[in-house]
Amino acid sequence: MRKLPLGIKIWLVFASLLLALSIFLVLILPSTLRSFFANQIYLTIEDSQNSILNGGLEGPFQKPNERDKEQQDSRTVRHIILDHKGKPTGPRNSFSQQFWERVQEQALSQKSETERYGMSIDDSSIQYVISKADAGPKSSYLFSYVWETFQQELVTELYRKLLYLILVVLLFSWLPSLWMVRYVSRPLGQMARQVKRIAERDWHDPVATSSRGDEIGQLADSIESMRQKLVLQDQAQQSFLQHISHELKTPIMVIRSYTNAIQEGIFPKGDVNGSILVIDQEAERLEHRVQNLLYLTKLDYLRAYAGPEQVTFDLADVIEETVERLRWKRPELSWHRELPSFVIEGYEEQWMIAMENLIDNQIRYAQSEVRVVLHEDEQGTMLRISNDGPSISEDMSAQLFQPFQKGKDGKFGLGLMIVKRTADLHRVVIGVENGPSGEGIAFTFRFN
The missing domain is CATH 1.10.287.130 (Signal transduction histidine kinase, dimerisation/phosphotransfer (DHp) domain)
Structure with a gap:
């Protein structure tokens, strides 16, 4: 399936979801409909019984020439009076003697005033309600029933229409899937072509972006x-x-x-x-x-490709050693050093080379003093290396760490770039600023 086009995959997802829903409905709906309609039929029978019982039990409820159950109107509630022994007092229709014996047993054994019953007769089913009633000196019963033919026909018809609907939905599910394919795959295809061009170093035309926020x-x-x-x-x-x-x-x-x-x-x-x-x-x-x-x-x-060369070392020792080796280039300079122990993990050789380039830069531009201060504050540890030489312009400070950017007395234009790369390698934020009096330049390293 991984090699199929995106449109077919989306259609298969739609079809699978609809098929799963259809199977669920096919399995659950018939029993649910039968239960619902059966309950409604019982309510209809009970309402009809209440009307009869409230008006009294006088008068015939069945005519002798009543049609057989196969020809009856299945939507009609029919009533038969049972005597105090549970036997029908009028015509018994086409019900068998065995059926009436079962009804008599149910009537005499029921404890509540009204009970619901159901029974299968040959290929049909019947729903009926037996209610106790007082008519004369002895208690009698009202037997009311409806054949389930209408219910079965209704469930079957709804079931058939549901199957037709499912089939139509499955056939036309390609329409939303086609829209989804165009909505998803079209921009993806455009981006795939643009990425291919970028891979071929043809990256001067901008990528067409859309306003969609997904x-x-x-x-x-x-x-x-x-x-x-x-x-x-x-x-x-x-x-x-x-x-x-x-x-x-x-x-x-x-x-x-x-x-x-x-x-x-x-x-x-x-x-x-x-x-x-x-x-x-x-x-x-x-x-x-x-x-x-x-x-x-x-x-x-x-x-x-950071390798396993990182070690734990004291950055203060590295700075002290570097200062001692380079300070003799200009012995007339005074040095202010505040270097408490500060242990970090990283590449010691890279930090030594970076400090050599930076301190050599400070010595070159300082007039009389170089300051190296390592201290703690609310944001972490700060290393500040500054001198009292000329200040730096804003344009120059923005380009100071670019390759081959040299000051007035600069040498090769790569030293500060090495310092910047070393700081980035160790995820240290480096900055440059002028001194508080407008003179000199200070480099800061923020260790988080």
């Missing part, structure tokens, strides 16, 4: 959101590749030009040592760029 509309909105993110990611990737090409091209071009010049006996820096020093510096720059690019790739891999 799950199909939500799915369309999710696909459109995915498409927009893929477009942005593709644009970022193209921009990233262009920046990489530009950043790698410059040192390679310098190395090749200096190498060719030395081979021709020309020394651009005056002598061979000076020229080789430039080549070595450019090679070092190239090495740093390649290392950062490889490290960013590693962070992306860890974020997508």
Whole structure:
């Protein structure tokens, strides 16, 4: 059934539900109808008896030439008076002696004033009521009956019409199922084609979303959101590749030009040592760029496929160690450190590299002081690393963590991107803001 078209599946569901309901009605309805009509017939007999009993029992209730039960009007209530011994006082119709003996036994043995009875005679059934009545010196009985022929005919007719109705409903159930197929499968088919185009990297046309607020509309909105993110990611990737090409091209071009010049006996820096020093510096720059690019790739891999490398370590120790190694780049700077023990679980090596990039950035722009504060507040733990250097503009702060975004004295434009990727990998919220006096820049890490 999994390989069937959606329309056939929906029709099968409709048909199965209708068939189950039909089988239930076929099994339950006949007995329910019989019980209902039988009760109504008894009520009709009792109402007719009450009319007779209230008017007295004088007068004949049966004519001698009454028709046989096969020719009687089955809707008519007929009455026969029974004497105090339970024997009929008038004509007995075509009822057998055995039937009257049974009626006599029931009349004499009943304890209540009125009792309901039923009996099958040959291929027919009869419903009757026996009521006690006072007529003369001795108590008598009123025997009232109706043949069930009308009831059976009515139940049979209703049953037949119900079967016809069920058959018609089953035949025409394809109409609502066809509407349901168009309502459900049409937008799904459109989205399937659009997703296939997106899979082929043809994601520049927007996904047609509808105003419907059901799950199909939500799915369309999710696909459109995915498409927009893929477009942005593709644009970022193209921009990233262009920046990489530009950043790698410059040192390679310098190395090749200096190498060719030395081979021709020309020394651009005056002598061979000076020229080789430039080549070595450019090679070092190239090495740093390649290392950062490889490290960013590693962070992306860890974020997508987090492995079992996470360990428990004290972040304060990592920061202290990093500060001690880098502070000698500018020994004139003063350091304010508040680093209580803070144990986290994650990738210790990644945090050490992130802190190296961030603290190196702080040292580069600080004028006289760098502050590193780790403290608790109502929202959790906050790490704040700041300096008293120049402030940052709003436009620059929005792009600060993008690849190859460099400040005035920046080097490669990848350090803060590595910091951001590390924070995202550990689900830590990172932010950047200017200092309270309008000077300096502060990076914050919020650990929840």
